[in-house]
Amino acid sequence: MSAPTLDAPRRALPKWATSFGPQIVAGLILGVVIGLIARAMPDAADGNENWLVGTVKTLGSSYVALLTVAVIPLIFTAIVSSIANLRNVANAARLAVQTLLWFAITAFIAVLVGIVVGLITQPGSNTTVDADAASAPKSGGSWWAFLTGLVPQNFLGLGAKTSVTGDAASGFSATTSLSFNVLQLLVVAIAIGIAALKVGEKAEPFLNFNAALLAIVQKVLWWIIRLAPIGTAALIAKAVATYGWDAIGQLGVFTIAVYIGLAIVFFVVYPIIIRVHGLSVKNFYSGVWPATQLGFVSRSSIGTLPLTERVTERNLGVPREYASFAVPLGATTKMDGCAAVYPAIAAIFVAQFYGIDLSVTDYLLIVVVSVIGSAATAGTTGATVMLTLTLSTLGLPLAGVGLLLAVEPIVDMGRTALNVTGQALVPTIVAKREGILDEKLYNAPRQGDPFADESLEPTR
Numbered sequence: 001m002s003a004p005t006l007d008a009p010r011r012a013l014p015k016w017a018t019s020f021g022p023q024i025v026a027g028l029i030l031g032v033v034i035g036l037i038a039r040a041m042p043d044a045a046d047g048n049e050n051w052l053v054g055t056v057k058t059l060g061s062s063y064v065a066l067l068t069v070a071v072i073p074l075i076f077t078a079i080v081s082s083i084a085n086l087r088n089v090a091n092a093a094r095l096a097v098q099t100l101l102w103f104a105i106t107a108f109i110a111v112l113v114g115i116v117v118g119l120i121t122q123p124g125s126n127t128t129v130d131a132d133a134a135s136a137p138k139s140g141g142s143w144w145a146f147l148t149g150l151v152p153q154n155f156l157g158l159g160a161k162t163s164v165t166g167d168a169a170s171g172f173s174a175t176t177s178l179s180f181n182v183l184q185l186l187v188v189a190i191a192i193g194i195a196a197l198k199v200g201e202k203a204e205p206f207l208n209f210n211a212a213l214l215a216i217v218q219k220v221l222w223w224i225i226r227l228a229p230i231g232t233a234a235l236i237a238k239a240v241a242t243y244g245w246d247a248i249g250q251l252g253v254f255t256i257a258v259y260i261g262l263a264i265v266f267f268v269v270y271p272i273i274i275r276v277h278g279l280s281v282k283n284f285y286s287g288v289w290p291a292t293q294l295g296f297v298s299r300s301s302i303g304t305l306p307l308t309e310r311v312t313e314r315n316l317g318v319p320r321e322y323a324s325f326a327v328p329l330g331a332t333t334k335m336d337g338c339a340a341v342y343p344a345i346a347a348i349f350v351a352q353f354y355g356i357d358l359s360v361t362d363y364l365l366i367v368v369v370s371v372i373g374s375a376a377t378a379g380t381t382g383a384t385v386m387l388t389l390t391l392s393t394l395g396l397p398l399a400g401v402g403l404l405l406a407v408e409p410i411v412d413m414g415r416t417a418l419n420v421t422g423q424a425l426v427p428t429i430v431a432k433r434e435g436i437l438d439e440k441l442y443n444a445p446r447q448g449d450p451f452a453d454e455s456l457e458p459t460r
Helices: 019-041 052-086 092-121 141-147 182-225 227-244 252-276 281-298 301-314 320-333 335-352 360-372 384-394 400-433
Strands: 159-166 173-178
Touching: 019 052, 019 227, 052 141, 052 182, 052 227, 052 281, 052 301, 052 320, 092 252, 092 320, 092 335, 092 400, 182 320, 227 281, 252 281, 252 335, 252 384, 252 400, 281 301, 281 400, 301 320, 301 400, 320 384, 320 400, 335 360, 335 384, 335 400, 360 384, 384 400
Parallel strands: none
Antiparallel strands: 159 173
């Protein structure tokens, strides 16, 4: 008889190495280091960027593309399911009204913060930027664009753009890129969801299929989210290596003013709102942190949308039936950074730069445009569109937009982080006010992980 063999004891990895939260922090630190190394490396022999810059750009853009691909099926299936499930949620219409109301309330406070910071810092009077840098923006925002944008052009609001490069001698090449309008996608999904409810029992097979598809999409999405540490490292490395931090010099006061305004809303206004509603500030920020940091490095509220919706449900305890409606809506119309703080300070900068005095009426117009105007930029990217809408409403030179392009990527990181945080805040506050917030999930210990224990199911 042979002697029994004992398995060698397995050496478990330390918890910090397997927890998602520390992995994200490690990704941020590693990204900064890689970005500094890439920035110090010489360009390639042919004059193009070096291989390390190209690598982090490819990895970062690929990760955002993965998240963006999940947006279309997630929004469609989640909105249809949420409408079907809202029949089980009391006061569905009241929830929608409360959501829009708190979108407006927080935007109103944010734009007031922006105006005050702009008046105190005087960014347009404290700049060394040359007037020659001014140039008219390539795209602008308008109320008509918002109204026409509501009308779906096809089933999923998809669009295609073909660009032709080359010449007759060397030959032409055509590249076609696809895009989608989130606002149109919302309109289509809402219409189908309502129609399914009206059809009744005959629509049950479709609603069951849609629910199954939503579960599959969310599982695939979770796999993508698990790659966030790698995506974070690549995106922050790309930012450090290519965004030109040294460009802050001439627009230093403006850049600092924007970040002061964003910080006041993030660290003062939001915590006050949270505490007034009897919730833990620490638990809110630990819960929303994965989405906030991804918004910061990706500079895309739409790209961050899948993660924002997940943390709102799994960490903050907002019922899925409500979160799947409110968060996508917020990703298109709730932008305290891009549509409130930034355009207020930027408009003051442009007016001061050109020596134009703003009246009380002008400041009121800034408030009005910021509170209700963000919807006019739905389906577009960047805050430039919102800024052109504000400047044109005030009658300020649109060429002033070109003055701020040097620091656009830098300020956009902070703006997007605030946008994403606000998009999770409002559904949380509304759910608390309506008595449907799962506070057991909200107060669950994070323990370094991005989501609460899966055994603690969110309210359905």
